[in-house]
Amino acid sequence: MDVKWKRAFDSGQHVGPRLFASGYFLTTTGGHFLTSGHALEVDGPYGWVKAIREQIKNGVDHIKLNLSGGIMGPTWDLHTHSFLLDDEIRAAFEICRKRGFKEHGYIMDDECIELLLEHDTWYVPTLAISHLTASQVTNRFEAAWVADRGLSQALCCRAEAASDVHATWFRKALDAGVRMALGSDIRPLKDAALLEMGLWARDGATPWQTLVAATRHGAAVCGVGAELGTVEAGKLADLIVVAANPLEDITNVRRLQLVLKEGRVVSDKRHLSGAVP
Numbered sequence: 001m002d003v004k005w006k007r008a009f010d011s012g013q014h015v016g017p018r019l020f021a022s023g024y025f026l027t028t029t030g031g032h033f034l035t036s037g038h039a040l041e042v043d044g045p046y047g048w049v050k051a052i053r054e055q056i057k058n059g060v061d062h063i064k065l066n067l068s069g070g071i072m073g074p075t076w077d078l079h080t081h082s083f084l085l086d087d088e089i090r091a092a093f094e095i096c097r098k099r100g101f102k103e104h105g106y107i108m109d110d111e112c113i114e115l116l117l118e119h120d121t122w123y124v125p126t127l128a129i130s131h132l133t134a135s136q137v138t139n140r141f142e143a144a145w146v147a148d149r150g151l152s153q154a155l156c157c158r159a160e161a162a163s164d165v166h167a168t169w170f171r172k173a174l175d176a177g178v179r180m181a182l183g184s185d186i187r188p189l190k191d192a193a194l195l196e197m198g199l200w201a202r203d204g205a206t207p208w209q210t211l212v213a214a215t216r217h218g219a220a221v222c223g224v225g226a227e228l229g230t231v232e233a234g235k236l237a238d239l240i241v242v243a244a245n246p247l248e249d250i251t252n253v254r255r256l257q258l259v260l261k262e263g264r265v266v267s268d269k270r271h272l273s274g275a276v277p
Contacts, residue, residue, distance in 0.1 A: 003059045015266050018238060020061040020222045026051055026092075027066035028083045032073055039066075045091035048084075052095050061222065063101050065092055071129050071158050072151075079162060108169050116178045122221050124183045125170045127199040128192070130162040138202055141251065145191060167203045174205060181221045182213040194254055201250045210250055237263035 002021040009016035024040035025033050026048070033039045042051040052063055067084055069077040084092070108116070108123075116123055133156040137143045151159075173180060182200060184192035193214060200210040219229025227236050243255035259267035 006061075007059070015261075018228070018261065020224075021059070022062040022064040023055045023058055023060040024051075025064050025066060026055070028088075030076070031083050032066045032068070032070045032077050035073075043088075045087045048088050048092040049095045052092060052099075056099055063096055065096075071162055072155055075154075078158075108173070110172075113169075113173055113176050113178060116173070117176065120179060122217075123173050123178045123180045124221070125166070125173070125180070126184055126196070127166060127170060127203060128184050128186045128196050130159045130166040131199050131202075132186070132195065133159050133163075135160065136163060139198065139251065141191075141198065141254070142195065145186075145195060170200075171204045174209070179217065179220075180213050181217040182210065183218065183221075194251075197250050197253060207247045207250045211246060211253075 002019060003023060005016065006019035006021045008014045009019060025036065025038050026042050027033060027039050029041045029043050031039065031041060034041070040051060042048050055063055067082060067089065068079055069081045069083065070079050115121070132142060132146055132149075133151065134143075134146050135156075137146055182193065182196055184196040186192050186195070197210050197214060200213065201207060205213070216225070216229040219225045219227070222228075228238055229235075231237075231239065237260055239258075239260040240253075240256060241258035241260075242252055243257050244252040246252040256267075256269050258265055258269065
């Protein structure tokens, strides 16, 4: 589905964001995210290789491999559990490397940070997974999301149990100079990056570090750092204009005025209708 939307937007058939698609979420039988409708269960080394090749054939920009359980899942689906056998992991990563796909990380330890630095690997922390519960909210945007989602008490307890560890390793990675980009897979997608920016700032990133992670580094992770991610001569003019300085308060990125894609205004919030005049 995401590949089809990407093609529709790229062709100009519909006006929409610039998408970088990952297709199915690849996990094991009895793996993570199965209730989403977007997961594909895969088993065995060559099962993983075949699934990844199918994804590439279908036009994805990224491969999303699920190596462990998660916080938001049934009781047997835990983020402290690894789901893949060693030979499955090796096969999956080998075919991804051969086809030019980069890796990124999540929760970690000191050895992981050393390896991320050694191999120049990206870290996308996804703080929202553990940080957005009623007892942890710090502003009205987070409170509104929590109220709307209505997560069960069991899931909130799992998130809160992981939150401090998640924040600690985020800060350690940031201080160590690990290459970090900002991203999130919470729903709805229109709120995901905005909430994640606030959580980065809450956990110790400066507004500047947060903005760079969301723009320059986000473009680099997607393999388009030469075309997008910064405002420079010769790059594509995918830009937003906001009403106040996000370096003073990162939530000011929510005060959207204009959206430009390749230099053309596609949304104008200065007008009540939001339409381009």
